[in-house]
Amino acid sequence: MAQGLKVLNAVLPQDVKLETKEYDFGARRYHASGETLTDADLADLKQHDAILLGAIGDPSVPSGVLERGFLLKLRFAFDHHVNLRPSRLLPGVATPLAGQPEIDFVVVREGTEGPYTGNGGTIRKGTPHEVATEVSVNTAFGVERVVRDAFARAQARPRKKLTLVHKNNVLAFAGHLWTNVFNKVAEEFPEVTTDYIHVDAATIYLVTDPARFDVIVTDNLFGDIITDLAAAVSGGIGVAASGNINPSREFPSMFEPVHGSAPDIAGQGKADPTATVLSVALLLRHLGYDNEAIRVEEAVSADLGGRGETPRTTDEIGDALAVRAAG
Numbered sequence: 001m002a003q004g005l006k007v008l009n010a011v012l013p014q015d016v017k018l019e020t021k022e023y024d025f026g027a028r029r030y031h032a033s034g035e036t037l038t039d040a041d042l043a044d045l046k047q048h049d050a051i052l053l054g055a056i057g058d059p060s061v062p063s064g065v066l067e068r069g070f071l072l073k074l075r076f077a078f079d080h081h082v083n084l085r086p087s088r089l090l091p092g093v094a095t096p097l098a099g100q101p102e103i104d105f106v107v108v109r110e111g112t113e114g115p116y117t118g119n120g121g122t123i124r125k126g127t128p129h130e131v132a133t134e135v136s137v138n139t140a141f142g143v144e145r146v147v148r149d150a151f152a153r154a155q156a157r158p159r160k161k162l163t164l165v166h167k168n169n170v171l172a173f174a175g176h177l178w179t180n181v182f183n184k185v186a187e188e189f190p191e192v193t194t195d196y197i198h199v200d201a202a203t204i205y206l207v208t209d210p211a212r213f214d215v216i217v218t219d220n221l222f223g224d225i226i227t228d229l230a231a232a233v234s235g236g237i238g239v240a241a242s243g244n245i246n247p248s249r250e251f252p253s254m255f256e257p258v259h260g261s262a263p264d265i266a267g268q269g270k271a272d273p274t275a276t277v278l279s280v281a282l283l284l285r286h287l288g289y290d291n292e293a294i295r296v297e298e299a300v301s302a303d304l305g306g307r308g309e310t311p312r313t314t315d316e317i318g319d320a321l322a323v324r325a326a327g
């Protein structure tokens, strides 16, 4: 987060007065107060133009408390239904894939529905006969708006190709809703080439033929999973950025790295801040600072291309990016 703010401050024009407010929403606050995200927090956050989020989640907090009580609550409350996750393999950047395939696609992940809504429960908890359900919620309204957004994004890109990723052979009810809506909206975008791939096969192609993808639209869970894989093949989880977008702008959109809190390396100065810095670029573009966003992306591109074997600390990478972005 510190490196993201460093680059944001370095790149903004002199006459733009940036006002930031820092919130301590992580494990520390939870342990001190038992709170994750209150109505008062939401009212306060709502006044901002955008939110930059550092990942949350800590082994000292029961799994899901912060993820569900803070992160998902915020995404749902601010109707972040377009979860945008671009993947681009920059020249000279290492990938575990053979050769150096062209990778330049964006995943439009639905952000407010699917199995993440907390619609479920458990009976006979803790017994050998426990039954747990986690119902995937898919509404025609929710699916249509994200599918339409993805079509518009595909239409605006040179290749104009949109792939629906789902599992409609097995998840028949949700799958058919997604497929029907996708096919219906496709009629309004005759220039966009469409494609359908089951999510399990999509994980094959993301490794064997990632160049086939331009824009992918998918549900909340599938999008979560395939974007970690997409990150792994296109420069690593340390460089994958995301935006949780509220297209109507009724609420502030939120920008965050794709990765989590990386507790295995936390506090060691090893985390790559590039994912957060590229999330800053998405934030800048969302607010209309296109030139500044490009400068940040070019700084990252130059830095990644020029990375040698010598490891640098989180802070050193942030400094280098800020200097490059400032021009």
Ligand SMILES: NC(=O)C1=CN([C@@H]2O[C@H](COP(=O)(O)OP(=O)(O)OC[C@H]3O[C@@H](n4cnc5c(N)ncnc54)[C@H](O)[C@@H]3O)[C@@H](O)[C@H]2O)C=CC1
Residues within 6 Å of the ligand: 054, 055, 056, 057, 058, 059, 064, 067, 071, 237, 238, 256, 257, 258, 259, 260, 261, 262, 263, 264, 265, 270, 271, 272, 273, 275
């Ligand atoms: N948006 C958010 O706030 C998210 C929070 N989480 C939470 O984060 C915690 C850890 O989750 P994990 O499943 O371990 O996923 P993770 O993404 O935190 O870590 C997975 C692997 O990637 C590495 N990694 C992550 N970010 C990195 C970076 N910037 N530079 C270099 N390496 C990096 C980690 O060291 C680890 O080996 C959990 O509590 C989880 O719920 C997970 C995903 C998203």
Ligand SMILES: CC(C)CC(=O)C(=O)O
Residues within 6 Å of the ligand: 067, 068, 071, 072, 224, 258
């Ligand atoms: C921690 C989860 C709620 C979210 C997640 O893994 C993600 O959005 O990538």
Ligand SMILES: [Mg+2]
Residues within 6 Å of the ligand: 224, 225, 228, 258
């Ligand atoms: Mg994830």
